[in-house]
Amino acid sequence: MNKVKLTIDDKQIEVEKGTTIYKAAKQLEIEIPVLCYMNLEGLNIENKPGGCRICVVEVEGRNNLAPSCSTEVWDGMVVHTHTMRVINARRTVMEFILSDHPKDCLTCAKSGNCDLQNMAVKLGIREIPGQEYAEMSKYKTDFSPSIIRELDKCIMCRRCEMMCNDFQTVGALSAFHRGFQAAVGPAFEMDIEDSPCTYCGQCVAVCPTGALTEKDHTRDVINALSDPTKKVIVQTAPAVRAALGEEFGMEPGTLVTGKMVSALRRLGFDYVFDTDFAADLTIMEEGTELLDRLTKFLAGDKKVKLPILTSCCPAWVSFFEHNFPEMKDIPSTARSPQQMFGAIAKTYFADKISTKREDLVVVSIMPCLAKKYEAQRDEFKVNGNPDVDFSISTRELAHLIKEANLDLNKLPDEDFDKPLGESSGAAVIFGTTGGVIEAAVRTAYELHTGIKLDKLDFEQLRGFEAIRKATVDFDGTPINIGIAHGLGNARKLLEEIKAGKSEFHAIEIMSCPGGCIGGGGQPTHHGDSSILKARAKAIYAEDAGKPIRKSHENPYIIKLYEEFLGKPMSEKAHHLLHTCYFDKSRKIEID
Amino acid sequence: MITNLGGFKMSQHKQIRIALNNCGVIDPENIKEYIARDGYVALGKCLTEMKPQDVINEIKESGLRGRGGGGFPTGLKWEIASKNHADQKYVVCNADEGDPGAFMDRSILEGDPHAVLEAMAICGYSMGATKGLVYIRAEYPLAIKRLKVAIEQAREYGLLGKKLFETDFDFDIELRYGAGAFVCGEETSLIHSMEGLRGEPTIKPPYPAEKGYLGKPTNVNNVETYANIPIILRKGASWFNKIGTEKSKGTKVFALAGKVKNVGLVEVPMGTTLREVIYEIGGGIENDKKFKAVQTGGPSGGCLTEKHLDTPIDFDNLLAAGSMMGSGGMIVMDEDNCMVSVAKFYLDFTVEESCGKCSPCRIGNKRLYELLDRITQGKGELSDLQRLRNMSLVIKDTSLCGLGQTSPNPVLSTLDNFYDEYLAHVTDKKCPSGECKDLMTYFVIEENCVGCTACARVCPVGAITGEKKEVHYINPEICIKCGACEERCKFDAIIVK
Ligand SMILES: Cc1cc2nc3c(=O)[nH]c(=O)nc-3n(C[C@H](O)[C@H](O)[C@H](O)COP(=O)(O)O)c2cc1C
Ligand code: SF4
Ligand code: SF4
Numbered sequence A: 001m002n003k004v005k006l007t008i009d010d011k012q013i014e015v016e017k018g019t020t021i022y023k024a025a026k027q028l029e030i031e032i033p034v035l036c037y038m039n040l041e042g043l044n045i046e047n048k049p050g051g052c053r054i055c056v057v058e059v060e061g062r063n064n065l066a067p068s069c070s071t072e073v074w075d076g077m078v079v080h081t082h083t084m085r086v087i088n089a090r091r092t093v094m095e096f097i098l099s100d101h102p103k104d105c106l107t108c109a110k111s112g113n114c115d116l117q118n119m120a121v122k123l124g125i126r127e128i129p130g131q132e133y134a135e136m137s138k139y140k141t142d143f144s145p146s147i148i149r150e151l152d153k154c155i156m157c158r159r160c161e162m163m164c165n166d167f168q169t170v171g172a173l174s175a176f177h178r179g180f181q182a183a184v185g186p187a188f189e190m191d192i193e194d195s196p197c198t199y200c201g202q203c204v205a206v207c208p209t210g211a212l213t214e215k216d217h218t219r220d221v222i223n224a225l226s227d228p229t230k231k232v233i234v235q236t237a238p239a240v241r242a243a244l245g246e247e248f249g250m251e252p253g254t255l256v257t258g259k260m261v262s263a264l265r266r267l268g269f270d271y272v273f274d275t276d277f278a279a280d281l282t283i284m285e286e287g288t289e290l291l292d293r294l295t296k297f298l299a300g301d302k303k304v305k306l307p308i309l310t311s312c313c314p315a316w317v318s319f320f321e322h323n324f325p326e327m328k329d330i331p332s333t334a335r336s337p338q339q340m341f342g343a344i345a346k347t348y349f350a351d352k353i354s355t356k357r358e359d360l361v362v363v364s365i366m367p368c369l370a371k372k373y374e375a376q377r378d379e380f381k382v383n384g385n386p387d388v389d390f391s392i393s394t395r396e397l398a399h400l401i402k403e404a405n406l407d408l409n410k411l412p413d414e415d416f417d418k419p420l421g422e423s424s425g426a427a428v429i430f431g432t433t434g435g436v437i438e439a440a441v442r443t444a445y446e447l448h449t450g451i452k453l454d455k456l457d458f459e460q461l462r463g464f465e466a467i468r469k470a471t472v473d474f475d476g477t478p479i480n481i482g483i484a485h486g487l488g489n490a491r492k493l494l495e496e497i498k499a500g501k502s503e504f505h506a507i508e509i510m511s512c513p514g515g516c517i518g519g520g521g522q523p524t525h526h527g528d529s530s531i532l533k534a535r536a537k538a539i540y541a542e543d544a545g546k547p548i549r550k551s552h553e554n555p556y557i558i559k560l561y562e563e564f565l566g567k568p569m570s571e572k573a574h575h576l577l578h579t580c581y582f583d584k585s586r587k588i589e590i591d
Numbered sequence B: 001m002i003t004n005l006g007g008f009k010m011s012q013h014k015q016i017r018i019a020l021n022n023c024g025v026i027d028p029e030n031i032k033e034y035i036a037r038d039g040y041v042a043l044g045k046c047l048t049e050m051k052p053q054d055v056i057n058e059i060k061e062s063g064l065r066g067r068g069g070g071g072f073p074t075g076l077k078w079e080i081a082s083k084n085h086a087d088q089k090y091v092v093c094n095a096d097e098g099d100p101g102a103f104m105d106r107s108i109l110e111g112d113p114h115a116v117l118e119a120m121a122i123c124g125y126s127m128g129a130t131k132g133l134v135y136i137r138a139e140y141p142l143a144i145k146r147l148k149v150a151i152e153q154a155r156e157y158g159l160l161g162k163k164l165f166e167t168d169f170d171f172d173i174e175l176r177y178g179a180g181a182f183v184c185g186e187e188t189s190l191i192h193s194m195e196g197l198r199g200e201p202t203i204k205p206p207y208p209a210e211k212g213y214l215g216k217p218t219n220v221n222n223v224e225t226y227a228n229i230p231i232i233l234r235k236g237a238s239w240f241n242k243i244g245t246e247k248s249k250g251t252k253v254f255a256l257a258g259k260v261k262n263v264g265l266v267e268v269p270m271g272t273t274l275r276e277v278i279y280e281i282g283g284g285i286e287n288d289k290k291f292k293a294v295q296t297g298g299p300s301g302g303c304l305t306e307k308h309l310d311t312p313i314d315f316d317n318l319l320a321a322g323s324m325m326g327s328g329g330m331i332v333m334d335e336d337n338c339m340v341s342v343a344k345f346y347l348d349f350t351v352e353e354s355c356g357k358c359s360p361c362r363i364g365n366k367r368l369y370e371l372l373d374r375i376t377q378g379k380g381e382l383s384d385l386q387r388l389r390n391m392s393l394v395i396k397d398t399s400l401c402g403l404g405q406t407s408p409n410p411v412l413s414t415l416d417n418f419y420d421e422y423l424a425h426v427t428d429k430k431c432p433s434g435e436c437k438d439l440m441t442y443f444v445i446e447e448n449c450v451g452c453t454a455c456a457r458v459c460p461v462g463a464i465t466g467e468k469k470e471v472h473y474i475n476p477e478i479c480i481k482c483g484a485c486e487e488r489c490k491f492d493a494i495i496v497k
């Protein structure tokens, strides 16, 4: 007997044993309000601490109210979701939560997108009794290159903690203090900068309030744009175009590439380029490195280490620098597309437009918060001048567009500028899990075997499963490929490598659920994983529609090598497009 | 004679010693003395003569209910744990005893550690567990030392370890130390704490019997619950279930405290009335003042009044009266206690001890405390009483664990039983018992004042004026209610009201 029958608000339903009241109600299209609960279905990410108690319902025969998000149904259960007792309890609990929450909505980064604000609206809260004398819990605000933590706004939903510990296995966040002073943050209340945080931004992506937000660089961008002495250029990462529309009321999965380009041009950027160009470049470098290692390895060179790991996700780079420093020679040395773009822009392109490095400002639009931190890494500066000056998120771009009084819906489609705006379909799919390795396979296969692929879609590399494995036949040589999204999943593959048990030749790792489409800088998904899936679909659609779908066939990439770099992995390429990694493991120091 | 348990040498006629049977009688650091009083006989009997289910049946039949607060039937709990199969199961003894003022578990562990060890081994046998863990607060060094000695000696005697009583049953026990957070006594919280995680509760189900320590079936019982086990198995369930009331069998140990003449530990049969405990064992109210209330069940129990004094104490009656058994705290209050302050006092404790996981307890209790505090300062309004009740009911109704589900009890029970006192605070701005300093005024009784000026000279803030040999006057705006004048006046001319 694996089914149970129950009644919710006088409606009968039969569900699987083990189903929660909340989920059973959902099947009846009764939407019980939840606050701390979050479930990214299909991604195995569920936050269910039962802490906020907003979701309580009345269950006949039970003494107290039941949290519907975490109470399993039983046979014959009778549930009422909106009795006066429930409504009064929900309201009173909400008043409690708000009584310890700053009323900063007017200036809060989360306003308009805030689950707490939405709940207050839904419940029609108009006053908070006793607010005049209610003490509020106070914490110091913590600033870092990527993330700002304003715990006065923390409601202890524990979503960030779950993301950081369970999904990412970074363990930078945990509950501290007890009772009224309890909140979530790094151990010993240290700054996030001193913690093992990777700046993946997944805590920010799930935080229902403004307690965790991105470090906002929109003012810096505006200042640069208004400085007549500067040339300001912009690059946009692939995942941005698949999500930006959501901020303007479009259906998830709407591609807005052309409208985004025209918005950026209207904002005043001198050149609107595409990070995808640099993604093609990444494939040239990383693909060549892979082939080089692979050829040597297959020839029996014992000095060569495999698998090769992708290195385009800066949070992932931080993760292995912190947790697996002894393996720092395994990942590809190729810089991320953002940084490759910056390096080429401030050399090759600056020369082309006869502009001094200092007078060229490179802005990047990223789905990512780790890229903010990456842009500030010392390796990516020349005499203190960074290759990428400001990295802003998809959300920040949406704010800029709105502030400029532009309606994305009404803008015409425009094309990227040349030369750094041309890209292949392979580069576009960088934005989703499996995409980088698929792009690499398309190029590596052709360069290795000399055979032209007749089918470019590697379905076996796509999907949302946590860890995927596939073998691609390189004309008689089977190449084993692994894909992981989420650092917890990456950790599993790394442990295998450490134990000498890895069967892979190449592994792609992305920190965020679904890859960059689910990045910490994207429009808030509010726990709806169908949004992530729609974005992924959009990305593959853009790839399919591109005339050029292989990185090595991008004519401007070919030209860049001819005019400037020589060939992949040349000395110049090494200098500009590759990097090295550092041991960042450390013991926690308490001062 | 029992010397380490407080002062009940006189009137022990109401008391029966089951849990405290050996306490003060044997040398707890000498296993031979325990054995001499039939120690480990029950374990031997279980292992050699009884099947695990027989043991469970005997405990079920005894009617023993958990002494840690919940009153869950112990035999049933063991049975559930025995039916959940796993490669490893655990027997846990909850010796966290976080109630302020409670020391029954400590006394048992200090006075009769082997009884608990023996009971844990019996429990292990009945449910199929080979490992026992005692979670004990680190602030109990003597109990820890005695447990260590007892475990060592039991191992030497082959009463813990491998092949006990030459059967195939292995059982050993280790200690785990708690840092003393009250909520770590809640069983899921306790388990997380033992696992090295933050000591905070999780939603049940799953109960520990399904998924406990390290995800394995785990039986958690209180110290006193275990202390009852060996004697039940020696004397039989039918001996035990004759003691007590219909639904609560055996005895209960209480820590009697507050305004009674004799304070200390009491072990009485279930069904004894509060009056008997307070007046016969406790010797009545200190200084022969008037009894006002008795608070049972620890910090989140309720305050019962005169009208409850003849209630037979058991799990269900206390609950029905608006309080609870809890772990057995019993604090007596007299006419000098302000019941609003009493409620505030307990809320202060729960606010401190909330783990912070769920919003009603984390924030709601704080708001309750703040409101009570205002009322004791004379800043309360009539409508606040309604808010107080609503907040209390919602906190009870929505909190995640037993702490929040009971923490408003002191507020609700005092609102129910002493509503007039609340009213006096909010409408007249008076504290009838005179405990709330902010609500008192010092003034001079004209007839008694001789104008000696002593009061004016002692007042630290110069609130008192008056010519020599004339009636003095205390300015209430300036007075800080230190009471110095009242103390100094030789003519009883200054009173406080
Ligand atoms: C806040 C809180 C504190 C508790 N503290 C204790 C404690 O100190 N000792 C104890 O035995 N049980 C305590 N309990 C009860 C335990 O959760 C559990 O019910 C008990 O250990 C089970 O044992 P029993 O069935 O023998 O009573 C506490 C419960 C709550 C909600
Ligand atoms: S976190 Fe939400 S509710 Fe709080 S101030 Fe910001 S927008 Fe308002
Ligand atoms: S950014 Fe990522 S690693 Fe850093 S605290 Fe947030 S979830 Fe953890």
Ligand code: SF4
Residues within 6 Å of the ligand: A153, A154, A155, A156, A157, A158, A159, A160, A161, A184, A203, A206, A207, A208, A209, A211, A212
């Ligand atoms: S910081 Fe945000 S996500 Fe984390 S517990 Fe607080 S409110 Fe929840």
Ligand code: SF4
Residues within 6 Å of the ligand: A199, A200, A312, A313, A314, A315, A316, A367, A368, A369, A370, A371, A510, A511, A512, A515, A516, A517, A518, A519, A520
């Ligand atoms: S997966 Fe993408 S969005 Fe997420 S941290 Fe990595 S690069 Fe940034």
Ligand code: SF4
Residues within 6 Å of the ligand: B183, B200, B201, B353, B354, B355, B356, B357, B358, B359, B361, B362, B399, B400, B401, B402, B403, B404, B405
């Ligand atoms: S009721 Fe209190 S102690 Fe229990 S889980 Fe909630 S906050 Fe923690």
Ligand code: FES
Residues within 6 Å of the ligand: A033, A034, A035, A036, A037, A049, A050, A051, A052, A053, A054, A055, A056, A067, A068, A069, A070
């Ligand atoms: S949503 Fe159920 S407790 Fe928070």
